[in-house]
Amino acid sequence: MLSEGHLKDIIRLELSTDIYVTPNTWVPSLYHDLLDEAEIQSYLEARGSGYRNGRWIGLAKSPKGRSALYKPILALVNRILVKFGGHEEAGVTRKAFDTRKVRMGNGSHGKALPDISIRATGPSFERPPKLSTAGIGLQDIASGFNVILDKDSDQQLDQVVQFGIYCRQILIQQPNRNFVRFLIITQSSVRLVHYDRSGTYVTPFHNIHEDPVTFIRLILGLSSTNESILGFDTAFEWTLDPESGRKVAGTIATLDEAGGLIRYKLNMDAPPLVRAGIRGRGTTCWTAFHPETGDRVLIKDAWRNESKGSEIEYLKVAKGVEGVVQMISFEDYRAETKDYRPSTCDHPGSYNRIKSRVVMEHYGPSIWNFESRIQLIGAIKDAIQAHKKLYNRLVLHRDISMQNFLLGSSVEPGRRGVIIDLDMAVKIDRPASEIPADPRTGTRQYQSFAVLESSTGVQPPPPQDHLDDIESFFYVTCHIVVLFDRPGVPKEDIPKFLTKWGLAKEADAGVWKFLFVNKPLETSLISKYWGKPIVELVQSFKKFIADIHREKDQYSADARTSAKLVKRLKKNLWNKAAEHYAEVDGFFQTCLDALELEEINGPASETPDSSAPSSPESSPTSPLPECSDLTGGLKRAPSFSEETMDDSDLPRKRPRKS
Numbered sequence: 001m002l003s004e005g006h007l008k009d010i011i012r013l014e015l016s017t018d019i020y021v022t023p024n025t026w027v028p029s030l031y032h033d034l035l036d037e038a039e040i041q042s043y044l045e046a047r048g049s050g051y052r053n054g055r056w057i058g059l060a061k062s063p064k065g066r067s068a069l070y071k072p073i074l075a076l077v078n079r080i081l082v083k084f085g086g087h088e089e090a091g092v093t094r095k096a097f098d099t100r101k102v103r104m105g106n107g108s109h110g111k112a113l114p115d116i117s118i119r120a121t122g123p124s125f126e127r128p129p130k131l132s133t134a135g136i137g138l139q140d141i142a143s144g145f146n147v148i149l150d151k152d153s154d155q156q157l158d159q160v161v162q163f164g165i166y167c168r169q170i171l172i173q174q175p176n177r178n179f180v181r182f183l184i185i186t187q188s189s190v191r192l193v194h195y196d197r198s199g200t201y202v203t204p205f206h207n208i209h210e211d212p213v214t215f216i217r218l219i220l221g222l223s224s225t226n227e228s229i230l231g232f233d234t235a236f237e238w239t240l241d242p243e244s245g246r247k248v249a250g251t252i253a254t255l256d257e258a259g260g261l262i263r264y265k266l267n268m269d270a271p272p273l274v275r276a277g278i279r280g281r282g283t284t285c286w287t288a289f290h291p292e293t294g295d296r297v298l299i300k301d302a303w304r305n306e307s308k309g310s311e312i313e314y315l316k317v318a319k320g321v322e323g324v325v326q327m328i329s330f331e332d333y334r335a336e337t338k339d340y341r342p343s344t345c346d347h348p349g350s351y352n353r354i355k356s357r358v359v360m361e362h363y364g365p366s367i368w369n370f371e372s373r374i375q376l377i378g379a380i381k382d383a384i385q386a387h388k389k390l391y392n393r394l395v396l397h398r399d400i401s402m403q404n405f406l407l408g409s410s411v412e413p414g415r416r417g418v419i420i421d422l423d424m425a426v427k428i429d430r431p432a433s434e435i436p437a438d439p440r441t442g443t444r445q446y447q448s449f450a451v452l453e454s455s456t457g458v459q460p461p462p463p464q465d466h467l468d469d470i471e472s473f474f475y476v477t478c479h480i481v482v483l484f485d486r487p488g489v490p491k492e493d494i495p496k497f498l499t500k501w502g503l504a505k506e507a508d509a510g511v512w513k514f515l516f517v518n519k520p521l522e523t524s525l526i527s528k529y530w531g532k533p534i535v536e537l538v539q540s541f542k543k544f545i546a547d548i549h550r551e552k553d554q555y556s557a558d559a560r561t562s563a564k565l566v567k568r569l570k571k572n573l574w575n576k577a578a579e580h581y582a583e584v585d586g587f588f589q590t591c592l593d594a595l596e597l598e599e600i601n602g603p604a605s606e607t608p609d610s611s612a613p614s615s616p617e618s619s620p621t622s623p624l625p626e627c628s629d630l631t632g633g634l635k636r637a638p639s640f641s642e643e644t645m646d647d648s649d650l651p652r653k654r655p656r657k658s
Contacts, residue, residue: 004165011164012157014279019160020201020347027192027203028214031221034229035084040213043083050076055209059187069147073185074098074116077145080219091240092122094223097136099144112137114144114166114182118223123238124176127245138166138173140245142230143222145183153191153205159184160193160200164278167195172274175284178355179231179340181222190215196231197303197353198337199279201345233301233334235357237263252288252299254357255331262329264288264297264359273366275403281423283403287362296362297328302423303337303353311358314422317393323386323408325420328359363418364407368480371487373534374595376480379407379417381588384473386419388581391428391466396435398464399424400472401443402479432463432566439506445479446472446501449517450552452510462556462569466577467548470584474541475501475513481534485527495525517546531603533594540587548573 044051050058058072077096085094099113113136120142128137144166146159163182170180179196189205208215221229228234239249250266267287275283286299304310315327338345338352370376383405387397397404397419404421424441437454439447441464448468479498483490500512521542523535551573559565573580 007165007168008161011161011168011278014277015160015164015200016349017157018347018349019156020199020341020345020350021156022201022203022342023344024204024206026342027206027218028211030192030214031217031229034217034220034224037213039084040216043216044212048079049083050079051212056212059209061187063149063187066147066149069149069185069187070098070100070115073145073147077116077118077219077223080216081223084216084220085223085225092225093120094142094225095119096145096223099136102136113141114163115147116145118142118144120223121245122225122227123240124174124227124232124236126238126240126247138169141170142224143181143183145185147185150186150188153184153186153189156202159191160202163193164195164200168276168278171278171282172276174232175272175274176233176236177231178233178335179337181231183218183222190218192218194340195278196337196340197278197280197282197355198341198350201341201347201350231340233355235334236266252286254299254359255329257329263291264299265291267296273403283421283423298325298360298362298420300358300360300421301334301355302358302421303355304423306336306352306354308423310356311422311425312356314395314425315358315360317395318390318422321386321389321393322414323382323418324390325363325418325422326361328361330359331357360420362409363420364409366402367405367407367417367476368402368484369488370407370480373530374592374599375407375411375416377534377537377588377591377595378411378413379405380473380477381417381585381592382408382414383417383419384470384581384584384588385414386417387466387469387473388577390419391577391581394427394429395422395425396428396464396466397422397425397469399442400469400476401446402476403443405476426464428465432570433562435463435465437462437464437468442472444502444506444509446475447509448472449510449513449549452506452513455506462552462565465569465574467552467573467580470580471545471548473584474545477541478516478538481530481538482525484529486529491527514549517542517549531595531598533591533598536594537587537591540590541584544584544587 043049050056056072056076058076060068063069074096081094081096095118096116097119098115099117100115102113102117117136118141119136120140125140125142128135128139144163146162148155148159166182167180171177179194181195182193184191184193184205185208186205188207188209190208191205192203194201206214224230235253237251237253238247240246241248247268249268251263252266253261253263256262265288267289270287273283273285275281281302281304283300283302286301288297288299289295290297302311310330310332312327312330312332315325315330318324319326333354334357335355336352337350341350367376367379370379387400390397399421400419404419406418406420408416408418410416426435428435437448437451439452439455442451448471450462450471451464451468454462479501482495482498485491497512497516501509501516503509503512521535521539526535526538552569555565555568555572559568
């Protein structure tokens, strides 16, 4: 697990330090439909409200410290909830709790919850696991409030980052949530902090004594018994076990092939796969069953930038391509982040994102659930060939990663591996200038060296091409072979370079990949289980990638303009795409032939020994990051991406060619 400090660094990078602050008029405009102002005024005039002579009397003007504010603010919030927070049906409740001392199970992230948390019961909430402390957790809070002093109210970035830690986990534990909101409360004012897939924003501090009506509305809005107001996607319906309080059944509504409403039954034995993070696509994948046929399907929710084309266009092109995910139905514009922020918001980092839902055919589990060497190598071989077929239809995937790679549902050649997620795909029948290598596209852990290097701006970046995706397949292959001692058993000591591949800074991640590709392979990193055929596969694939690096580097060094670079790449590399795919396919076929021969005759020669001395690039840190698997199996996906950033001990960057 990551330390709290490490996680804060990740969130700072993800959300940016340039935080949008709304106009003063935004927060008073919220939640007017919840309660009539006359009702609020009547309450404020009542003796039990705690509001007298223009002040909340329990809040001292000059408290001795934050500790003097917790109890009166908690009491104030609960009085408001008791008065106005009525429930719509049985089993739906809201109550504020002091959660300052609640810690994560292993303490690695420090505080688990905000100072005050709104514990919720109802359809989209469930009790936390037994191991959670205090009987309240991220699974059953509607929102949370942090308490600070007026004098600390200028620490805007720290406030956003701290709530970002909670939000990041809430989006995983409450995966049908579209946005999350928190409050910062001082002795005199309140600030709203909002998070969605476009990022974050904050409101100016608003005086709670001068405008108690807005303050009450904020409390009620962030504690609402209407789950859509809290930011939930209400296409989900949940059934809770009355004794355990845990979800035992659920359905998800969407459109069928004919455009009619259909409600799929969620597979409760397979937790959804949730892409960790706040800002971005927020990809969440669910396994479900057709309500009539019982056929398994995969349902994916994702948020795209409104300037990007919809995935449906590429899924249509992929129809009938063996080894590429097949679409059943698609629903667009389920939500837009612009609806959660002021209409005047023109902050450069606040791109509107559109939520879509696609229903696809179901395949096998994620590739990290491989059960044998032959199964794994066959799956990767077929996925590369599927990529070739898609490329032949003029579509480049651009996000080959562990997360977007499933085992096929058949052992027949061509159907053993499946690539999914065409969110980042692009048509290649457009001008090369419109397909630039961009380190913001794809998954950092598996991005090619050329894509990472494109951020330097020293030389004209080459357009992203099929070789970048083939290189991503190489990193996926190496990641699995180096990470696992055998099926289902990852190494306890994760080789350092694997975590370094996921560094947030493009140039740093690129250096580590360059070193891995161009230095001799340390076979001691590969456990004895894998055997000589797979070591030779990695060696051959590695040499192929190194040769491509050198060739691209030479063309980039010689080209003075982007046009000249494109001309050379097209002539010498792009026109040879079929040869490249065939060469790589040959590596995998040779490996499979050798593995099948070993099945009959046993290993041909000595293989690397997992008991050999470990590489100096071994690190006992960085266990597998939290990520639910679609089908059980390993519950933690071996993806390090930006969750394992570490800027220490970076090697010097290699000199660029002149």
